[in-house]
Amino acid sequence: MPERTESESRRLLGRLRDAMASDEAGQARLNKITHLIADSMRSEVCSIYLFRDDVTLELCATEGLKPESVHQTRMKLGEGLVGRVAKSRQIINTPNAPGAKGFRYMPETGEEVFSSFLGIPVQRLGEALGVLVVQSREAREFSADEVYALEVVAMVLAEMTELGAFVGEGAALSARHQQPVLIRGTTGQEGAAEGHVWLHEPRVVVANPIADDPAVELKRLQNAVEELRVGVDKMLDMAAIGDKEQRQVLEAYRMFANSKGWMRRMEEDIARGLSAEAAVEKEQSLARSRIGQAQDSYLRERLSDLDDLSNRLLRILTGQGSETGAEMPADPILIARNIGPAELLDYGRSLRGIVLEEGSVGSHAAIVARALAIPLVVRAGRIISEALNGDHVMVDGDQGVVHLRPDDSVVTAFRDKIAMQADALERYASIRDKPAETRCGAVIGMHMNAGLMADLPSLDGSGAEGVGLFRTELQFLVRNKMPTRTELAALYARVLDAAHGKRVVFRTLDIGSDKVLPYMKPTDEPNPALGWRAIRVGLDKPGIMRMQLQALLRAANGRPLTVMFPFVAQFEEYRAARAEVDKTIAREKRLGHVLPETIEIGAMLETPSLAFAPQKFFDEVEFLSIGGNDLKQFFFAADRENERVRRRYDTLNVSFLSLIEKIVERCAISNTPLSFCGEDAGRPIEAMCLAAIGLRTLSMRPASIGPVKSLLRRVNLDEVRQVIADARHRGDMSVRPAIMEYLRAQG
Numbered sequence: 184m185p186e187r188t189e190s191e192s193r194r195l196l197g198r199l200r201d202a203m204a205s206d207e208a209g210q211a212r213l214n215k216i217t218h219l220i221a222d223s224m225r226s227e228v229c230s231i232y233l234f235r236d237d238v239t240l241e242l243c244a245t246e247g248l249k250p251e252s253v254h255q256t257r258m259k260l261g262e263g264l265v266g267r268v269a270k271s272r273q274i275i276n277t278p279n280a281p282g283a284k285g286f287r288y289m290p291e292t293g294e295e296v297f298s299s300f301l302g303i304p305v306q307r308l309g310e311a312l313g314v315l316v317v318q319s320r321e322a323r324e325f326s327a328d329e330v331y332a333l334e335v336v337a338m339v340l341a342e343m344t345e346l347g348a349f350v351g352e353g354a355a356l357s358a359r360h361q362q363p364v365l366i367r368g369t370t371g372q373e374g375a376a377e378g379h380v381w382l383h384e385p386r387v388v389v390a391n392p393i394a395d396d397p398a399v400e401l402k403r404l405q406n407a408v409e410e411l412r413v414g415v416d417k418m419l420d421m422a423a424i425g426d427k428e429q430r431q432v433l434e435a436y437r438m439f440a441n442s443k444g445w446m447r448r449m450e451e452d453i454a455r456g457l458s459a460e461a462a463v464e465k466e467q468s469l470a471r472s473r474i475g476q477a478q479d480s481y482l483r484e485r486l487s488d489l490d491d492l493s494n495r496l497l498r499i500l501t502g503q504g505s506e507t508g509a510e511m512p513a514d515p516i517l518i519a520r521n522i523g524p525a526e527l528l529d530y531g532r533s534l535r536g537i538v539l540e541e542g543s544v545g546s547h548a549a550i551v552a553r554a555l556a557i558p559l560v561v562r563a564g565r566i567i568s569e570a571l572n573g574d575h576v577m578v579d580g581d582q583g584v585v586h587l588r589p590d591d592s593v594v595t596a597f598r599d600k601i602a603m604q605a606d607a608l609e610r611y612a613s614i615r616d617k618p619a620e621t622r623c624g625a626v627i628g629m630h631m632n633a634g635l636m637a638d639l640p641s642l643d644g645s646g647a648e649g650v651g652l653f654r655t656e657l658q659f660l661v662r663n664k665m666p667t668r669t670e671l672a673a674l675y676a677r678v679l680d681a682a683h684g685k686r687v688v689f690r691t692l693d694i695g696s697d698k699v700l701p702y703m704k705p706t707d708e709p710n711p712a713l714g715w716r717a718i719r720v721g722l723d724k725p726g727i728m729r730m731q732l733q734a735l736l737r738a739a740n741g742r743p744l745t746v747m748f749p750f751v752a753q754f755e756e757y758r759a760a761r762a763e764v765d766k767t768i769a770r771e772k773r774l775g776h777v778l779p780e781t782i783e784i785g786a787m788l789e790t791p792s793l794a795f796a797p798q799k800f801f802d803e804v805e806f807l808s809i810g811g812n813d814l815k816q817f818f819f820a821a822d823r824e825n826e827r828v829r830r831r832y833d834t835l836n837v838s839f840l841s842l843i844e845k846i847v848e849r850c851a852i853s854n855t856p857l858s859f860c861g862e863d864a865g866r867p868i869e870a871m872c873l874a875a876i877g878l879r880t881l882s883m884r885p886a887s888i889g890p891v892k893s894l895l896r897r898v899n900l901d902e903v904r905q906v907i908a909d910a911r912h913r914g915d916m917s918v919r920p921a922i923m924e925y926l927r928a929q930g
């Protein structure tokens with residue numbers, strides 16, 4: 184068997200290109216390709232296996248095996264040598280296939296007479312599409328050169344599959360990107376949405392994977408890499424000197440962009456007949472498949488850097504980028520691997536839904552999606568490779584499920600669900616201006632949480648009585664530089680204008696933990712949630728706190744002002760923060776600024792310690808708001824960001840309710856107004872129990888006000904209180920089962 188020279192490899196690719204250009208049906212093309220490869224490799228057998236569904240491979244064409252086995256022989260992922268290649272994404276090259284681990288004989292193919300086996304994964308950008316196999320009678324191992332040549336062929340096959348070259352009459356192959364797909368992710372924001380796909384970063388399509396002239400392709404690659412290097416250097420020049428993390432990422436980019444090994448491999452691929460973009464994509468595919476296998480998080484990150492760099496290079500080479508000329512559909516569902524909060528805000532309310540392949544429930548993008556009340560599913564694996572611009576898609580934010588190109592039955596069921604939600608919305612609208620008055624006569628104040636200007640239209644629409652929590656850090660998080668005092672003052676003034684006299688509780692900056700400002704030096708803390716955050720930062724670095732307080736005082740400009748400090752763990756911190764307010768007021772007065780008509784200063788109760796502060800604290804603080812999200816994570820020692828534990832403990836756990844009751848009692852003794860502004864306030868059953876144990880003000884996402892109010896107006900809190908007392912008396916761990924039973928009995 185002669186060594187496979189580069190020119191032979193190019194010749195084979197040239198013949199493949201001719202096969203692709205012919206106007207034959209998909210199956211005829213596939214048959215021709217297996218024939219060409221077997222002939223060129225001088226091996227008796229060449230077969231192409233493609234995925235039928237996520238876990239089943241099907242023999243789709245063969246030269247050398249029995250023709251009647253085509254479209255009949257199937258195997259599961261991991262099954263037999265072919266299944267193993269597909270699963271591991273690793274090449275298998277053996278002179279003795281029957282003796283190899285995992286071998287499974289497929290009698291209908293007649294393969295028993297072939298001893299050597301070479302299987303190459305067919306994959307595109309980390310997505311497995313199938314397996315290319317050559318077999319021969321002679322027991323021999325295929326040479327490194329042959330393997331390499333076949334890898335290049337597999338790359339071209341992957342591109343052809345992507346371009347739909349094998350679809351058509353008689354092919355018994357369904358086109359990719361035409362089948363309905365169901366993808367399960369995690370709920371980021373509830374709600375259902377139907378629309379059409381809008382890819383945040385459009386797929387780069389490599390229309391021609393085979394080079395006409397390697398010299399031209401080589402030049403194209405070199406020019407593109409040069410442009411890439413210049414771009415990375417520029418980014419490094421522009422990166423903030425103090426931003427160690429950003430610089431580290433860019434340094435890694437520079438290292439890759441200058442990597443000789445990376446460049447050499449791409450040059451070799453071009454010499455073998457690939458176009459410049461196909462060579463880049465081949466390397467990128469390799470990196471992607473390694474990302475999936477890498478255990479080490481550092482390595483995974485570096486491979487992701489390489490992936491990102493390859494994307495940039497592909498865009499330079501193909502000229503495809505965000506300006507593809509495609510028009511955003513009227514009902515866009517945004518699909519992205521990940522997205523920053525500022526980019527998401529740029530899209531604004533035009534989006535019907537959002538699906539992120541990565542992302543997390545607590546990410547800034549999720550916070551923005553919630554503020555905009557746009558259904559969001561995060562961790563929707565494979566969505567990027569499956570979705571095409573313009574595809575019909577249904578997002579079920581409640582279940583964390585995405586239906587891509589749904590079939591008719593799914594469409595009908597989904598539309599029913601949307602209609603039911605619309606009915607419910609109508610019902611909620613009818614009680615919008617009515618109080619949340621229970622059957623026993625208690626009236627619960629319904630306020631909303633906000634953080635962006637985009638939230639404020641909900642103040643009227645939801646029937647909220649005010650903003651119970653305005654998370655001021657969001658304005659800091661969505662920018663790439665620190666806002667100025669003047670900017671902040673103007674912004675807060677707009678918030679107060681939009682509130683038309685309704686009370687707005689401005690919470691001072693709650694940064695640190697998961698909320699890291701992009702322009703602040705990140706602190707390297709082992710447990711950031713327990714670290715230097717919120718009021719701790721404010722008191723240690725009072726400059727920002729003073730600036731924010733000044734902006735708030737000026738925004739109020741004679742109107743009432745309410746300020747709340749986050750994460751107060753002991754009395755002293757409240758006193759120190761209050762002293763800052765007093766100092767700032769005095770300074771503003773000296774400078775001749777108009778002071779607010781009234782000023783209320785409160786604190787968030789988010790650590791169990793504050794529930795046990797001296798009673799004097801409850802006397803002094805002007806109001807308290809329970810930050811249930813943090814309070815619960817610290818009470819149960821269960822990270823609210825950690826998917827494994829965040830749902831482990833129930834809010835209706837008797838111990839947690841007892842803590843809340845304790846806070847209610849202590850506030851009652853001092854006559855301190857108390858509210859609850861964690862996520863649980865927006866969950867009807869939890870909200871009902873909170874009201875039953877004495878909370879009279881709740882603050883929640885605007886969309887939750889209707890459902891919560893609707894339930895509150897139908898219940899008798901005295902009865903609910905009794906159910907809770909009985910459950911506690913019985914020694915139940917959580918009152919939820921008893922409450923559910925009670926609600927069922929009530930119909």
Ligand code: PEP
Nearest residue numbers: 810811812813860861862
């Ligand atoms: C809370 O902790 O409950 C809260 C409302 O604040 P955040 O979610 O912003 O930490």
Ligand code: MG
Nearest residue numbers: 789810812813
């Ligand atoms: Mg909090």
